[in-house]
Amino acid sequence: MRLPERRRSFPPSSWIPSRLRLQAAPISLSALRLRKTPEPSIRLCWPPARGWDSNVRKCGLSAYVMEAKRQVQGEVRIESLPGNSEILVIADDSANPRYVAADLLSQAEHAGGEMSILVTVSEGLLDRVDAEVEKQLAAMRRKEIAESSLSTGGVLVLVRDVDQACEIANEVAPEHLEIQVKSPKDLVPKIRHAGAVFLGPWSTEPIGDYTAGTNHVLPTGGTARYSSALSVDDYTKKISVVEIDEEGLLAIGPPATKLAAAEGLEGHKNAIDLRLRDLEG
Numbered sequence: 001m002r003l004p005e006r007r008r009s010f011p012p013s014s015w016i017p018s019r020l021r022l023q024a025a026p027i028s029l030s031a032l033r034l035r036k037t038p039e040p041s042i043r044l045c046w047p048p049a050r051g052w053d054s055n056v057r058k059c060g061l062s063a064y065v066m067e068a069k070r071q072v073q074g075e076v077r078i079e080s081l082p083g084n085s086e087i088l089v090i091a092d093d094s095a096n097p098r099y100v101a102a103d104l105l106s107q108a109e110h111a112g113g114e115m116s117i118l119v120t121v122s123e124g125l126l127d128r129v130d131a132e133v134e135k136q137l138a139a140m141r142r143k144e145i146a147e148s149s150l151s152t153g154g155v156l157v158l159v160r161d162v163d164q165a166c167e168i169a170n171e172v173a174p175e176h177l178e179i180q181v182k183s184p185k186d187l188v189p190k191i192r193h194a195g196a197v198f199l200g201p202w203s204t205e206p207i208g209d210y211t212a213g214t215n216h217v218l219p220t221g222g223t224a225r226y227s228s229a230l231s232v233d234d235y236t237k238k239i240s241v242v243e244i245d246e247e248g249l250l251a252i253g254p255p256a257t258k259l260a261a262a263e264g265l266e267g268h269k270n271a272i273d274l275r276l277r278d279l280e281g
Helices: 018-033 062-072 097-108 123-138 143-153 162-172 184-190 205-210 246-262 266-280
Strands: 086-091 115-120 154-158 176-180 196-199
Touching: 086 097, 086 162, 097 115, 097 123, 097 143, 097 176, 097 205, 115 123, 115 143, 115 162, 123 143, 123 154, 143 154, 162 184, 176 184, 176 205, 184 196, 196 205, 246 266
Parallel strands: 086 115, 086 176, 115 154, 176 196
Antiparallel strands: none
16 A cells, blocks of 8 residues: 555554455555556545554544445445444354354444344254353453343344245345354355355354455445445446447447337437438448
8 A cells, every 4th residue: 555655654564453454455456457547545544543643533433434434425435334243143053052152242242233143943052052142241351342232133033944044144134144054055055145154163254354365344234135345346447438330330220229219319319320321321
């Protein structure tokens, strides 16, 4: 990244949160696609820490960031309006209740108001996870935040089979979906809506936040039904270039005039007809 000269004073890179890295990386990669253009200048606004030489005021909660993005949307391009963190775990009796509970709590600790859902075909697992959540919650430093999230967005759901579990997952369209069943890959074709999917007991969602290589800036609030993770495409734009020769216009011009006529757009039809008449003599 190339940052403005006046704001190059930063702590060691290990201090920079993972979210910043995963937002900046696609920008840098998109610049590689556009070598013929000047090197982009990436402006970074970040709440200052003690000892930083900065006049930027700290705004605190991410809700302010989202509101700021909402207010300028339409005047500048906004990659997404992310909401609270979400995780939905589909599990059967092969799942480790300690792992499931830990993964549910990993999202509940964010800021309050998060969503942590277990959907399982095993009543026994449901009870064990419920007990394990209470046990692990008691030892968390962010206990109050996690408790607040679980009180509003913590749900344990018992279903008849994994097909019903997948139906619920598609309806929720969660930011993060974990599949902890005997054969997790078998369920992937049944999943239509999720920001990211984590398969098996070792694919814990926090690894996706840091070192799995996928981008953890993901759609929330059900927007996974029509959007995807942040990527290089969010920082590039595309221009269509159309060139039609005489033969091509003779082939595709007539059906275009019919469509224009059907829509009552005489000017559109005329622009094509003029050229077709010239070509046809």
